[in-house]
Amino acid sequence: MTLTATSFDWVRALVHKESAIVLQPGKEYLVEARLLPIAREKGLGDVSQFVENVRHRPDADSTRRIVEALTTNETSWFRDGDPFTALTSTVVPSLLAARGPNERLQIWSAACSSGQEPYTIAMLLEDALPDATRRVSITATDLSRAMVERTRAGRFSQLEINRGLPAPMLVRHFTRVGSEWEVSAPLRRIVTAKQCNLAAPLPRMGPFDVVYLRNVLIYFDLPTKQAILRGVRALMRPDGWLFLGAAETTLGVDDSWERVAVGRSSAYRPLKGK
Amino acid sequence: MIDDSKVMRRIVAGILEDLGYEVQQAGHGREGLDVLDGGWVPELVCVDWNMPVMDGLQFVSAVRSNPAWRQVTIMMITSESEHCQIVRALAAGAHEYVIKPFTADAIRDKLALLGLLPQGVVL
Numbered sequence: 001m002t003l004t005a006t007s008f009d010w011v012r013a014l015v016h017k018e019s020a021i022v023l024q025p026g027k028e029y030l031v032e033a034r035l036l037p038i039a040r041e042k043g044l045g046d047v048s049q050f051v052e053n054v055r056h057r058p059d060a061d062s063t064r065r066i067v068e069a070l071t072t073n074e075t076s077w078f079r080d081g082d083p084f085t086a087l088t089s090t091v092v093p094s095l096l097a098a099r100g101p102n103e104r105l106q107i108w109s110a111a112c113s114s115g116q117e118p119y120t121i122a123m124l125l126e127d128a129l130p131d132a133t134r135r136v137s138i139t140a141t142d143l144s145r146a147m148v149e150r151t152r153a154g155r156f157s158q159l160e161i162n163r164g165l166p167a168p169m170l171v172r173h174f175t176r177v178g179s180e181w182e183v184s185a186p187l188r189r190i191v192t193a194k195q196c197n198l199a200a201p202l203p204r205m206g207p208f209d210v211v212y213l214r215n216v217l218i219y220f221d222l223p224t225k226q227a228i229l230r231g232v233r234a235l236m237r238p239d240g241w242l243f244l245g246a247a248e249t250t251l252g253v254d255d256s257w258e259r260v261a262v263g264r265s266s267a268y269r270p271l272k273g274k
Numbered sequence: 275m276i277d278d279s280k281v282m283r284r285i286v287a288g289i290l291e292d293l294g295y296e297v298q299q300a301g302h303g304r305e306g307l308d309v310l311d312g313g314w315v316p317e318l319v320c321v322d323w324n325m326p327v328m329d330g331l332q333f334v335s336a337v338r339s340n341p342a343w344r345q346v347t348i349m350m351i352t353s354e355s356e357h358c359q360i361v362r363a364l365a366a367g368a369h370e371y372v373i374k375p376f377t378a379d380a381i382r383d384k385l386a387l388l389g390l391l392p393q394g395v396v397l
Binding site: 076077078081158159161162163164166167168170171174175176 | 355356357360361363364368369370371372373375376377379380383384386387
């Protein structure tokens with residue numbers, strides 16, 4: 001049985017309530033694809049049956065898993081490489097020059113999924129700085145508890161490793177563990193993973209020098225985008241740098257940011273006095 | 275695209291042709307060298323490791339020993355997945371390494387890393 005309109009609407013409402021993410025009509029296929037493994041695991045033949053069961057008898061575990069399944073995305077290493085190039089060529093050198101020798105740069109990878117983004121940043125900085133473990137800390141957050149656990153573990157399947165990780169970096173920073181690859185202990189020490197719902201009031205963190213909030217805002221409605229950008233700004237240092245996805249901007253959303261070109265990429269910096 | 279498996283050659287050649295590449299195929303390293311010797315020097319060679327006559331590692335070393343082929347980028351696509359094997363391939367002169375099984379996206383990601391993704395292709 002395909003997903004009924006009632007089931008889809010219920011899932012949409014649930015996901016919006018829990019994460020503020022908007023599932024547009026027409027995304028029924030996505031709901032079916034993402035929820036089928038959970039339905040099968042529960043011994044049910046189709047997604048509609050699973051959703052109807054949860055709709056009539058909601059339980060915290062099932063609703064959490066539905067939200068997580070629909071809010072996590074496949075990700076790759078060095079996704080849209082320019083914001084990473086900008087980090088090592090411009091952003092980190094300028095921040096290090098402005099900070100004291102004992103100050104640690106704090107970087108936030110928001111919506112980190114299974115960890116490719118924070119570990120990409122960690123690898124680049126480990127290769128660029130002689131004392132990266134002392135000078136940098138990376139906070140990686142995601143809505144999904146499962147993704148936070150995966151990031152913390154720092155283990156990746158062969159298929160994930162194939163997605164854009166340069167081979168020289170693979171051999172330098174990973175070891176083979178069974179059929180998976182595990183990121184090195186120093187990199188895992190730089191990265192701290194924790195759960196965080198961007199659409200809820202943000203926890204005390206930071207202050208951050210750099211924030212990667214890429215390919216996240218596109219999922220939210222305008223008031224939520226504005227609230228997220230306000231919250232992020234409150235956790236950033238006044239001379240910090242914000243990287244958004246290539247299809248995202250603060251323009252027309254929140255006028256308290258200045259867009260600046262960094263190499264072939266763009267970043268956003270808090271406007272003074274706003 | 276050098277691989278002793280015709281199926282694998284067809285898959286990778288298909289991905290590359292979809293991106294606008296002109297692709298020639300060879301069944302082992304020696305045949306691959308013959309293509310280069312014949313004057314057809316590509317931007318990219320994708321090469322398997324385990325093949326009859328001349329394996330991928332020998333092919334990489336042979337290409338790297340000829341300055342005329344310095345500009346050729348080499349990507350190994352193989353089921354050899356041990357850390358030490360990847361180190362050997364890179365030390366011999368391969369630029370990238372993809373472990374089988376792989377998806378078309380993985381090939382495109384690697385081409386983007388190598389700066390070989392044709393203009394206009396969006397990942």
